[in-house]
Amino acid sequence: MKKMLKTAAVALVFGGAYVGGMQPVAMAQDSPTVIPELSEIARQGEVAYNVNCVSCHGINLAGTDKGPTFLHRVYVAGHHADMAFILAARRGVRAHHWRFGNMPPQPEISDEDLGAVITYIREIQAANGF
Ligand code: HEC
Numbered sequence: 135m136k137k138m139l140k141t142a143a144v145a146l147v148f149g150g151a152y153v154g155g156m157q158p159v160a161m162a163q164d165s166p167t168v169i170p171e172l173s174e175i176a177r178q179g180e181v182a183y184n185v186n187c188v189s190c191h192g193i194n195l196a197g198t199d200k201g202p203t204f205l206h207r208v209y210v211a212g213h214h215a216d217m218a219f220i221l222a223a224r225r226g227v228r229a230h231h232w233r234f235g236n237m238p239p240q241p242e243i244s245d246e247d248l249g250a251v252i253t254y255i256r257e258i259q260a261a262n263g264f
Pocket of ligand 1: 183186187188189190191200201202214218219220222223227228229230231232233234235236237238240243251
């Protein structure tokens with residue numbers, strides 16, 4: 135029983151579908167997402183994100199039923215460095231954190247736009263305490 139409580143607490147802390155938490159999806163945070171004033175590069179990134187990533191990772195990084203939100207501690211720079219975003223877009227991702235399935239490679243996005251997407255994601259993460 136004690137162990138069960140502990141597991142439930144961990145699932146709550148992660149607030150979503152960390153595989154260890156045994157929930158099917160990554161939920162967006164409860165509070166409304168803060169959208170900061172974006173830098174010029176981040177605005178370029180927002181456009182590229184909304185073309186290449188939004189269908190799965192959601193508007194304002196909120197996530198969808200096809201992919202996780204980036205407003206989650208799993209995706210902060212200390213855990214997923216910028217290189218992880220480049221590798222994800224170029225090689226795709228085998229499902230390992232969640233249960234959305236695999237992420238296919240995104241060959242359409244240019245290196246420059248991809249760099250801008252990372253800036254965009256980092257600025258929104260920072261504004262929301264991630
Ligand atoms: C067709 C849906 C889809 C699209 C489009 C998509 N992703 Fe993903 N992405 C996913 C899924 C699903 C995962 C979670 C895989 C897992 O279980 O860890 C993921 C995970 C990631 C990760 C985490 C990788 C890791 O090492 O854990 C990054 C970074 C990422 N996506 C970036 C992007 C970027 C940037 C774009 C746009 C250029 C993009 N994704 C477009 C579905 C998608």
